[in-house]
Amino acid sequence: xxxxxxxxxxxxxxxxxxxxxxxxxxxxxxxxxxxxxxxxxxxxxxxxxxxxxxxxxxxxxxxxxxxxxxxxxxxxxxxxxxxxxxxxxxxxxxxxxxxxxxxxxxxxxxxxxxxxxxxxxxxxxxxxxxxxxxxxxxxxxxxxxxxxxxxxxxxxxxxxxxxxxxxxxxxxxxxxxxxxxxxxxxxxxxxxxxxxxxxxxxxxxxxxxxxxxxxxxxxxxxxxxx
Amino acid sequence: xxxxxxxxxxxxxxxxxxxxxxxxxxxxxxxxxxxxxxxxxxxxxxxxxxxxxxxxxxxxxxxxxxxxxxxxxxxxxxxxxxxxxxxxxxxxxxxxxxxxxxxxxxxxxxxxxxxxxxxxxxxxxxxxxxxxxxxxxxxxxxxxxxxxxxxxxxxxxxxxxxxxxxxxxxxxxxxxxxxxxxxxxxxxxxxxxxxxxxxxxxxxxxxxxxxxxxxxxxxxxxxxxxxxxxxxxxxxxxxx
Numbered sequence: 125x126x127x128x129x130x131x132x133x134x135x136x137x138x139x140x141x142x143x144x145x146x147x148x149x150x151x152x153x154x155x156x157x158x159x160x161x162x163x164x165x166x167x168x169x170x171x172x173x174x175x176x177x178x179x180x181x182x183x184x185x186x187x188x189x190x191x192x193x194x195x196x197x198x199x200x201x202x203x204x205x206x207x208x209x210x211x212x213x214x215x216x217x218x219x220x221x222x223x224x225x226x227x228x229x230x231x232x233x234x235x236x237x238x239x240x241x242x243x244x245x246x247x248x249x250x251x252x253x254x255x256x257x258x259x260x261x262x263x264x265x266x267x268x269x270x271x272x273x274x275x276x277x278x279x280x281x282x283x284x285x286x287x288x289x290x291x292x293x294x295x296x297x298x299x300x301x302x303x304x305x306x307x308x309x310x311x312x313x314x315x316x317x318x319x320x321x322x323x324x325x326x327x328x329x330x331x332x333x334x335x336x337x338x339x340x341x342x343x344x345x346x347x348x349x350x
Numbered sequence: 351x352x353x354x355x356x357x358x359x360x361x362x363x364x365x366x367x368x369x370x371x372x373x374x375x376x377x378x379x380x381x382x383x384x385x386x387x388x389x390x391x392x393x394x395x396x397x398x399x400x401x402x403x404x405x406x407x408x409x410x411x412x413x414x415x416x417x418x419x420x421x422x423x424x425x426x427x428x429x430x431x432x433x434x435x436x437x438x439x440x441x442x443x444x445x446x447x448x449x450x451x452x453x454x455x456x457x458x459x460x461x462x463x464x465x466x467x468x469x470x471x472x473x474x475x476x477x478x479x480x481x482x483x484x485x486x487x488x489x490x491x492x493x494x495x496x497x498x499x500x501x502x503x504x505x506x507x508x509x510x511x512x513x514x515x516x517x518x519x520x521x522x523x524x525x526x527x528x529x530x531x532x533x534x535x536x537x538x539x540x541x542x543x544x545x546x547x548x549x550x551x552x553x554x555x556x557x558x559x560x561x562x563x564x565x566x567x568x569x570x571x572x573x574x575x576x577x578x579x580x581x582x583x584x585x586x587x588x589x590x
Contacts, residue, residue: 140362147366151373172514173394176525179512180401183522183580187408190581194415201422206433209426213436220443222587224507231586249488250481256510261584271507275492300586342446347454347496347535349445 222262225271225339229262232302233333234309238316239293239324245278248285248294251312252276255298258308262299262335266290269337286339293324302329402524409523409579416449416577448506448578452497454535456573457542459486461554462529463516464561474515476561478528483518484511485551486532493544495534497575501526504578522580529564538569 197216200208221227238251252263252270263270268285270276277284282291298305309327316325427434444450461483464476487498487505498505503520510521517525534541544550545567557563 136359140359144366147370169514170391170394172517173391173398175514176517176519177394177397177401179519180398180405180524184401184404184408186522186581186583187405187412189585190583191408191411191415193583194412194419198415198419198422201419201426204426206426206430209423209433210430210436213423213433213440217436217440217443218589219584220440220447220449220582222584222589223582224443224447227589229587229589231588233586246485249484253484253511256508257512259586261508261587272487272505272509273491273495273507276488277492302586342496344445344452344454344496346456346537347445347452349441350451350453 223271225262225269225274226341227338228334228336229299230332230334231261231299232329232331233262233297233299234302234305234327234329235333236296236298236309236313236327237293237324238296238313238322240316240319240322241292242321243283243292243294245276245283248283248290249276251296254308254312255296255300255305259301259304260298264297264335264337265294267295267337269335269339271339274339297333297335299333299335302331305329405522405524412581413577413579446507447582448497448504448575449582450577452535452575453572454496455538455569455571456495456533456535457490457538457545457567457569458573459490459532459534459545459567460529460564461486461532462564464557464563467561475557476563477516478518478530478563479515480511480513480518482551482554482563483520483530483532485554487511489544489550490532490534490536490541493536493541495536495541497536498532498534499575500532501530502576504576506578506582508582508584533573533575535573535575542567542569 197212200212218227222229234255236251236255248265252260252265255263256272265285268288268290270285274286275284279289282289284290298309306327306329313325313327316322423433423437423440427437441450445452461478463478466476467473483500487500490498500518500520503523503526505520508521511518513519513525517527518530519525548555554563554565558565
């Protein structure tokens with residue numbers, strides 16, 4: 125009797141061990157999957173995603189506005205009238221001259237004044253980029269017109285814009301959407317005031333700000349068009 | 351089977367079942383929050399993907415409209431010398447604004463994410479960020495670049511760089527990520543000399559050492575920059 129019972133008991137024991145092993149395997153897989161999900165979220169910044177969505181909404185609104193403007197131009201040109209074509213081309217030339225900094229401009233905007241010791245060209249480039257992100261359409265620093273492409277360089281005497289020294293205090297005049305620019309300027313001046321190099325950082329909103337300075341035209345030497 | 355043996359098996363089974371319920375309950379509780387996080391995350395990702403698809407479609411439409419406008423302007427210029435003169439002026443302005451394809455000699459700069467340091471928990475210095483792209487672009491323009499593009503996006507006089515660590519947003523385009531390719535047309539020797547200068551772009555140089563951030567560059571006799579395909583409107587500016 126005992127010789128028949130022993131194999132049956134050992135089979136039961138094996139069965140229990142197999143079940144225990146399966147439970148352990150399933151539990152491990154489940155817990156590891158859980159850990160995997162958590163790990164995939166650790167590197168993800170949902171706040172950044174939310175900001176990205178906001179940026180994309182704004183970008184798509186701008187693209188829609190551009191599409192509408194281009195469609196309007198196309199419709200005007202399609203009439204076949206040369207006076208209409210001349211008007212479209214004249215408007216486009218004026219718009220591009222303003223965007224490229226080739227003509228004086230005015231409009232709503234913000235004036236920032238930053239007085240500091242030891243600020244570098246990189247600091248000014250960062251400030252101008254922040255204003256560009258904030259919707260700047262025309263910018264001048266100490267009456268030197270700046271667009272992307274105008275060299276801002278560090279020299280032993282200080283910061284140069286297009287070869288002209290711009291000593292502090294920097295008066296940064298910006299034409300564009302005054303509300304957005306004011307938000308950008310507010311954040312920037314708050315940050316600057318916490319910088320020990322900065323003695324003063326203020327801004328004011330203006331309903332009609334004039335920028336008289338212009339950028340010199342630079343013909344292509346190396347590049348050729350299509 | 352003895353009665354004692356049967357009881358012991360039943361006890362083990364009861365304990366195992368109780369443990370199973372406890373473990374299952376615990377896992378369910380712990381899964382609840384991550385499941386919500388996953389759903390929210392997926393919803394955000396889907397929104398980003400939808401918006402990026404709309405963005406790409408709009409930029410294609412803008413490029414097509416600009417091409418059609420070019421053709422209509424060329425047709426009008428055929429009929430009038432005054433229109434032809436205006437068209438020529440606008441073509442030059444468009445070229446300088448980055449609205450047309452530009453080709454010529456130049457340099458190609460590649461920048462790629464490095465490796466996270468062992469003791470850099472939470473730090474993102476190993477990732478390419480928008481300031482890196484901004485610094486490279488500014489350096490190239492300071493050395494006389496006549497046109498610059500970043501991973502297929504043309505830089506204009508009004509371009510702006512934004513984004514978070516690892517993502518670079520230029521103007522109205524979708525975010526671009528490492529590896530990022532910057533092309534610049536201009537004096538190759540001058541631009542290469544500046545890129546070789548160890549004192550230039552100090553932050554990138556430091557992270558090359560600390561995180562093995564990848565920065566490589568080289569000249570090319572013939573490169574092509576794409577035309578800008580987004581908005582260059584200046585609605586708040588009045589000329590004069």
